[in-house]
Amino acid sequence: MIASTIKTQYEGSSHDSVLYSKPYSKKIDTLNMPKGYQLPKFMQFDGKGNLKQHVTHFIETCNNAGMEEDYLVKKFVRSLKGNAFDWYTNLKPEFINSWDQLEKEFLNCFYSTRRTISMLELTSTKQWKDEPIIDYINRWRSLSLDCKDQLSETSAIDMCVQGMHWGLHYILQGIKPRTFEVLATRSHHIELSIANHGKKEPITDFKKDKVFAPNIDKIGKKPAKEAFTVNTTPIKTSSTPIKIDVIKDSTQIKPSF
Structure with missing residues (x-):
């Protein structure tokens, strides 16, 4: 009994494979692909990563190939692998009736590990x-x-x-x-x-x-000139007064007679 259980778990039983049926309704199964349809190359999703990004890429790929709405249901399995493919094959027979339903089931089953930033x-x-x-x-x-x-x-x-x-x-x-x-x-x-x-x-x-270039300190500095305003006072001598003017440069003295 144990050996049979292990074998069924890892290998699957022939009875289950015989009973397998498509997860979408007969209405969708009878849909014929558009005229001139060529099977596009789909990106595959394994159950990890960005769900919305995968669905968006799948829809755009199908639209470019001339497929819309419920036609997408028949080809969605081609974009799945790993755990995502296992999820699809375990859906109940004839459970899916539209692309909107399949998309919701897919998004509800898997979750994105991508964190939202505030x-x-x-x-x-x-x-x-x-x-x-x-x-x-x-x-x-x-x-x-x-x-x-x-x-x-x-x-x-x-x-x-x-x-x-x-x-x-x-x-x-x-x-x-x-x-x-x-x-x-x-x-x-x-x-x-x-x-x-x-x-x-x-x-x-x-x-x-x-x-x-970087600043270089200057070695010398110009002496500051100071301007003075000085009241001149006559200096009396024996006969003629002498007046002394102080100009901007205080080192020069100019006598005037």
Whole structure:
């Protein structure tokens, strides 16, 4: 009895295979494929991954081949493998009456391991201490694609910049990239320039695309000139008064008679 049970479990019984019938109704079974139909190549789903993505790809592939609505039921099995194929073959005979029903049954049976990201989690995502800027942008971008709230590319870029290290954040606020491609390129160049600046090498002003050498302290300083306004007082001598004027350069004295 034990041997028979194990054999049935792993090999299946001939009785079950004889009783197998298609899981969709006779109405669907009698549907003929459109004229000129050619069997497309389907992506296969094994029970893991993104369910909606698989269904969307399957529908688009069928529509391009001239199939719509209930015609999809007859070909859906060709897009399944592994656990997903086992689920399909275990459906009750003539249980499926429409594509909408099959799609719902499929989505209810399997679940996506893809996690939904909230806006709060997205705004709290920051660049790690030693994380290269390209890695941070790719990580942030992947999270944003799973966000339940739709973001425009401009808003997403601004939010991504907010999570960068202060130096990059400060410079990129003035540049304002409009695409993630430009953001990644500019950020990478700025990151390299900041690193080179620490080694006293020229850095680039990415806003004006000019190169500046590091500042060198000047050795000498010009003496400051002071302007004085002094009331002149006549100095009397034996016969003629002498008036002394103080000009801008206090080291020169000009007597006037």
